[in-house]
Amino acid sequence: MKDKRLLISVVDDDQSICESLPDLLREFGFAAKAFSAGEEFLASDELAQTSCLILDVAMPGMTGLDLQNELAIRQQRIPIIFITAQRDEAIRPRLLKLGAVECLLKPFNEPDLLEAINLAFQGNH
Template sequence: MITKRPLVSVVDDDESVRESLPDLLKEFGLSVQTFSSGEEFLASQYVSETACLILDVAMPGMSGPAVQQELLQRQKKIPIVFITAQECEAIRPQLLERGATECLSKPFSDTALREAINAALGTK
């Protein structure tokens, strides 16, 4: 029996993140789609299929928190793991209050990412 692997969508304007994260996520047993902007993700067919969203905080155009807000307005409850090159602690409480699962500062460990995704998906 083939079980469908959960889809994790990665939204980050940094091309190196979009190139490196999919390999790691596939090692975790997940399906992956990448997007270079929040607008690209929100316009895609993958919004309704996404089981977990890895979302950069600061991007040109629509920021990660703006994408989170748009998803809330659309009533799409997708667990979000925020990632940021900046210090996470200043914005972390606000992001978690709005429903994010975690906020990780780059560079983050594979273990920290795996734990955050597992928490988002409700798995161990």
């Protein structure tokens, strides 16, 4: 990849997220690539270049948690920001305990997303 900017990959089965979020990330100054499924991301060349992963919790087939587990098995240490439409109060603490940088509820706002990305790149996780 010739782009020297940090790559943020987005994995979400929601077509509108896959179309809009990479554009926003590019506006923030990052390189961005979207995938509609965890399996697609794992099979991609971008896996090794990804500096941060924005990952939907609930997807058909491989869920966000399944992908997080698979990355751990492969020893791919990529900071993960989960996004979810689920209004379950217990999910955020659980995801953070499992090593996620942040868990944002959809629809999230730009400042919250940028703050989570900055946290991911601080390397505290």
